[in-house]
Amino acid sequence: MDNPAILAFLQEAFRLYYNRASIDVPDLFKREFGFGFNHKIDYRHQAFGNANALNAFFREEAPLYASVSTAHYAFPAARPMEKKGFQGSDLVFDIDKPSSDFEHGHNPIFCTECFEHVKKDALRLKGILQVEFGLEGFSANYSGNKGFHFHLRDENLRALTQDSRRQLTEFLQGPETVFSGDEKNLLGPGKKSGGWHRRFYAYACTLIENSSLEELKHAGLRGKNAEMIFEKKALVLALMREGKWRFATPLFWKKLYDKFRAENSVVVDAQVTLDLARLIRIPNSLHGDTGFIAKTIGLEQLASFKLEDALAFGREKTIKISAQTDIEIGFPERLSLKKGxxxxxxxxxxxxxxxxNKALLA
Ligand SMILES: [Zn+2]
Structure with missing residues (x-):
């Protein structure tokens, strides 16, 4: 924020929030902190002995942006980085944009439809972490702006190399294909497959097993081929168990897999997961791009989480503003203003x- 009057106004408002909030981070004393007033991070290499000291800082300084290392260090305030004594880094996933384009009237100021889409992706990610990776005891956070963060603070995960983290992000996106061979001898997943292969195998088996002839045709199988598959379901399913998929064309399977992948993949910001020295928004701090709370969400509450839950400032009090540009928003309230x-x-x-930066104080 480079307008001093607005910065002072926002800090005053943020301070009121920090006066009543209590900010804490697991293993806080091992982490590096960074804060921003004009930029997202104006200075870093800060450290605090305990949550009281951190909260005192928030109340005193009222930063617009506050972030904390995913890493643990022996000496979090030491610099340069090599002197900090790296002890491993939490596994973190950041989803901040929809995994696929979708038709909607995108709002360039704050888009609630994109948010809802990203929330669905976050729920899918939660499912993969729990079911595919067998992880529990992690936490989710609204980022305070467009998306969600997942923090996995298990000690064993902290030791993961960058390469393993890369493999995890790639797994979330799914492999390009699960097939090999050609039309005459098309090989694919079978009964003994794991991961995405297993999931697609189960999906395709269910499709074959439960579909009427019409539904098979609707899925993209052509006339005689659909009839053959419908009449010989048991044989077809037996072939699939062995990983033999040649009874339909490679093109049909490719389209079906692409659809399955689009519906089941999660696109995370890989940089956030790979960067072991990353500073990430402090849970329950305010985001200086919105004034919303980067709220910690219990995994069970993620599905019912609403943007409303992240509002630090209410609708009872009002402020006078003048529009810096044409403004059209639907959240936190419906507003339509012309520039000036x-x-x-x-x-x-x-x-x-x-x-x-869309409005000034009037
Ligand atoms: Zn949008």
Missing amino acids: EQATATQAAGIMLLCK
């Missing part, structure tokens, strides 16, 4: 627009 127009906005919406 003045308006009374709820605190929630007004602060978001100030944070985003």
